[in-house]
């Protein structure tokens with residue numbers, strides 16, 4: 001495949017691009033990526049966590065799974081997963097944000113989210129995705145809950161309790177997503193305070209078949 005675009009999103013920043021049907025989006029990182037997709041010609045047809053999970057019968061996004069929209073349109077297919085066997089991609093949680101970080105501080109739960117030596121971020125994935133989608137006229141309220149690539153969760157089936165883990169790729173690994181139609185894609189390079197690294201940059205490439 002030929003690389004037609006390759007860009008680096010620094011830690012705790014947002015990124016967006018259009019991508020055409022048949023092209024492949026490759027995201028490479030060792031940090032959490034909060035990712036969303038919209039039909040390029042109808043932004044209301046955006047990624048839907050529940051429909052995607054129902055279609056695959058799995059709470060994680062795996063290689064071969066379809067990424068569906070609010071009315072079950074096929075937006076993307078996960079072609080390759082460099083995290084396979086190392087951890088799983090979350091589709092339960094939303095986005096971190098300034099408000100979430102402040103609430104954690106107020107609840108005395110900063111240690112669940114932050115390393116003690118790191119300051120509370122002034123912004124997070126919600127603000128990053130809002131900025132990335134603003135040029136397309138999509139407001140914060142129009143951004144769906146994301147796929148959280150490389151966000152490995154420990155989920156207790158009996159109690160339903162969900163806990164973050166520090167499982168991340170030790171070296172940058174890639175996920176490849178085939179665009180099944182023309183799309184707007186956007187992500188945030190999460191500050192990822194639950195990780196050992198405190199969040200890192202993300203490399204995004206668009207590939208022609």
Ligand SMILES: [Zn+2]
Pocket residue numbers: 032034095096097124125126188189190191192
């Ligand atoms: Zn985040």
